[in-house]
Amino acid sequence: MELTKNITSKMTTNLRAAGVRVTRQRVALLAVLQDSTDHPDAEELYRRAKMVEPAMSLATVYRTLAVLEGAGVVHRNSFEGGGARFEAAPKDHHDHIVDLDSGEVIEFHSERIEELQSEIAAACGYDVVHHRMELYCRKKR
Amino acid sequence: MELTKNITSKMTTNLRAAGVRVTRQRVALLAVLQDSTDHPDAEELYRRAKMVEPAMSLATVYRTLAVLEGAGVVHRNSFEGGGARFEAAPKDHHDHIVDLDSGEVIEFHSERIEELQSEIAAACGYDVVHHRMELYCRKKR
DNA sequence: AATAAGTATGAGAATGGTTTGCAATTGTAA
DNA sequence: TTACAATTGCAAACCATTCTCATACTTATT
Numbered sequence: 001m002e003l004t005k006n007i008t009s010k011m012t013t014n015l016r017a018a019g020v021r022v023t024r025q026r027v028a029l030l031a032v033l034q035d036s037t038d039h040p041d042a043e044e045l046y047r048r049a050k051m052v053e054p055a056m057s058l059a060t061v062y063r064t065l066a067v068l069e070g071a072g073v074v075h076r077n078s079f080e081g082g083g084a085r086f087e088a089a090p091k092d093h094h095d096h097i098v099d100l101d102s103g104e105v106i107e108f109h110s111e112r113i114e115e116l117q118s119e120i121a122a123a124c125g126y127d128v129v130h131h132r133m134e135l136y137c138r139k140k141r
Numbered sequence: 142m143e144l145t146k147n148i149t150s151k152m153t154t155n156l157r158a159a160g161v162r163v164t165r166q167r168v169a170l171l172a173v174l175q176d177s178t179d180h181p182d183a184e185e186l187y188r189r190a191k192m193v194e195p196a197m198s199l200a201t202v203y204r205t206l207a208v209l210e211g212a213g214v215v216h217r218n219s220f221e222g223g224g225a226r227f228e229a230a231p232k233d234h235h236d237h238i239v240d241l242d243s244g245e246v247i248e249f250h251s252e253r254i255e256e257l258q259s260e261i262a263a264a265c266g267y268d269v270v271h272h273r274m275e276l277y278c279r280k281k282r
Numbered sequence: 283a284a285t286a287a288g289t290a291t292g293a294g295a296a297t298g299g300t301t302t303g304c305a306a307t308t309g310t311a312a
Numbered sequence: 313t314t315a316c317a318a319t320t321g322c323a324a325a326c327c328a329t330t331c332t333c334a335t336a337c338t339t340a341t342t
Contacts, residue, residue, distance in 0.1 A: 057292045083328050113257050117276055120249050126278035133274045135258055137267035198321045224299050
């Protein structure tokens with residue numbers, strides 16, 4: 001129970017820092033999110049959060065995700081097929097490799113690619129606000 | 142009417158080549174698609190195709206788009222916000238710049254980026270089957 | 283600790299893009 | 313031309329997500 005208390009107070013701090021009200025549901029969802037290394041969708045987050053906090057509805061999961069995304073605490077990924085998948089906002093930006101067979105997601109980052117993207121946009125008279133890059137892959141063999 | 146006849150026979154040839162049955166609806170939709178330089182969504186294609194072929198339903202647009210996509214004649218783009226947007230399959234692969242203010246879409250291609258993508262995937266033990274790259278941009282000023 | 287004021291929540295209805303079931307129509311090969 | 317399978321329009325179904333609304337909770341203020 002000491003452990004639970006520590007997690008709760010840590011999440012409370014995080015939520016306060018994000019400038020949002022602290023509720024049991026938000027603490028639970030944020031804890032689940034920061035504990036997930038995969039990229040779960042809303043239903044899966046709902047399932048996981050409900051184990052910690054039974055008073056949790058799917059509507060609240062969606063609402064909270066929207067709030068946390070707005071606060072920059074959560075990132076939303078819309079991969080091909082199926083609904084959005086979420087992850088706790090990482091320190092630094094990355095893109096994704098999606099395993100077509102398992103659905104597994106691997107993160108990567110290429111400064112060189114981002115430079116090229118900026119150059120291309122600039123050549124068209126644009127500034128890149130954000131981008132999306134996903135490599136849909138199959139294991140080599 | 143000569144013009145219409147020519148278009149029809151050209152689309153008929155294209156559809157036959159794609160190995161699908163030739164119907165008035167498919168001819169009309171394919172003609173509209175090949176005539177569009179923007180990236181229309183299903184509703185818009187429905188509107189345009191209906192002008193050519195009144196016996197056209199939205200369901201058929203979706204069904205036909207799925208068929209043509211399967212035959213490699215049409216490409217489906219799922220940009221952020223809103224539904225899928227389509228384009229006649231181009232000769233060569235390209236990615237997109239999306240103007241955040243106007244929704245306008247610009248195509249680009251970077252061989253260098255694609256090489257880097259392959260290298261990154263390979264380093265993770267993967268082959269890239271296909272990818273998705275969109276730059277959400279705002280006009281420089 | 284009690285209160286007020288505003289916010290978040292659960293349940294379920296509503297939404298919007300897309301798909302599907304079905305009976306009627308059409309395309310194609312013989 | 314016939315015969316059969318594929319395609320169509322319509323409306324109902326779907327699915328992920330959002331919204332409505334009455335109730336419960338947080339937070340700032342006493």
